[in-house]
Amino acid sequence: MSGEGIDAKQETGQGSSVAPASDPSPVKGWVTFDEENEKKKKDSPAVISAETVQITLERSLSKSAESPSNNVAVLGPKPLRNVELPVATVEPIRQGFSNGDVIVTLLPVNSRFPWITPALFRPELVPEELMAQGLTLTVEEYVQTMELLVNDVRFTLYNVCYKRILVAWITLAFIVLLSLLFSGTSGLTLFGLGIGWLVLNAAAIFLSMYLKFKLQRNLERCLAQVNKQLLRHKIIIALDDRGKISCHKVNLCFLYMDSAACISHLQTTIEQQERDPSSGWEQRMDITSNDIVIQGSRTTRLSRKQERAALLYLRYAARWGRDRVKDLLVSPPAAGGRHCNSITCPCQYIEEHLHCKPTGSCCFYIADPNVQSEVFGSIHLPTLPTSSV
Incomplete structure (x- = not known):
């Protein structure tokens, strides 16, 4: 009976039991070594997990004091204040001019050895006073006019030689006089050389004054050609030499004149x-106002x-x-x-x-x-x- 019962249980179990699932077969792959695995780990980029951080800006410090355990940066606003800007000290550009008014005065631009080197003016530097309302001078005409003046030989000679001719000769004359006194000559020879030095010195002084007069006259003729370009703009350019020995104090003055x-x-x-x-x-x-002569078959x-x-x-x-x-x-x-x-x-x-x-x-x-x-x-x-x- 027991044997039959066991067989009956087995038969009953066979009818209600499910066949066990078979194990998956191992996947075939290539043989890898430990060195290759380590190399792949080194070449693979590092991955950093992102963390979300929330920052709240509070308008008062009382709320941050209530929750001191939170590790959140709390920024307190700075108190607002009114800032007064300094008043501009630059004078505004003049709008209207009358006859005889000085518009602007140009100073030399060279700053290295100013007492030795002559005054230097750059035509490309245009003063803003000449662009004021009421003046018709353009930038191009100003640059052309200044280039005409700066490149003129008469202006260059005046700028270099006018204040230096007489001073150079006086310096040379004193050097010659000291060399005569300490040369060791005496008697009539020294007396004759002294008389000759006086005559030569007087002649050189008058020659220096004549050269200064010629330089001044040629400069006026040069400025006449420059003012001819500025005549329709009601502007006159003049040269004011304020130096005694140096040429660095030569200033160019622009005046308004109809x-x-x-x-x-x-x-x-x-x-x-x-x-x-x-x-x-x-x-x-x-x-010089000579007549214009048109030559040809019929002279006019x-x-x-x-x-x-x-x-x-x-x-x-x-x-x-x-x-x-x-x-x-x-x-x-x-x-x-x-x-x-x-x-x-x-x-x-x-x-x-x-x-x-x-x-x-x-x-x-x-x-x-x-x-x-x-x-x-x-x-x-x-x-x-x-x-x-």
Whole structure:
């Protein structure tokens, strides 16, 4: 019975039991070594698990004090305050100009050995005062005008030699004198050499003054060509030499001056002076206005008498501007100047100069006080009486 029961249980179990699942067969692969596994671990990039961090900005410090256990950075805001900006000290660019006003003064740009090297001006540096409202000068015209002035030989010679000719000769003369005294010569030989030194020194001083006069005159002619480019813009450029020995104090001054009224008045004055041929006023003008000759099968001559007033204005415009900057112009009466409010206008200045100017150039040093002060410095020479025409 027991055996039958066991068989019956087995038969019953066989009917309700499920066959066990078979084990998966191992996957076939390549044989790997430990060295290759280590190399792959080294080549594989490191992976860093990302952590989320939350930062809360609180507007007060009381909330952060309530939860000191949180490791969260709490940033407290700084108190706001009003910051006052400093008031600008740069003066605004002038908008309006009247006749005789100084627009701007250009200083030399060289700073290395300023007492030895001559003054240097760079045409590409344009002052903003010349671009003010009311002025018609453009940047291109300013650069062209300055290049014309800087590249002129007459301006370079004046800039280098004017203040140094007399000083160089005086220095050389003292060196020669000291060499004669310590040369060991004595008696009549030393006396004769001393007399020769005095004569040579006097001749060299007069030669230096003549060269300075020629440099000044050539500079005025150079500035006349430059002012011709600035005439339509109502601007006059003048040179103010404020140095004694050095050439570094040469300044270029730009002045505002409407030349239409002055040129018209000068034209009327020239026509009146032409009626009296014995006055010699035409020789005093010191301008060249030769007729234009067109050569060909039929020669044609074009008169330039209408341009003499403009040429005369340009000839002395730079000298008038120099005296204006130095405050050497005589103040007009209470009614005011002819074309300027507080100073003598250029046409008045030119007429007074030509009336007092002698016909010969040999007495020009003594007759003109401006050239006298430039050439002789502090030496005051007697002025010859000249008859006004």
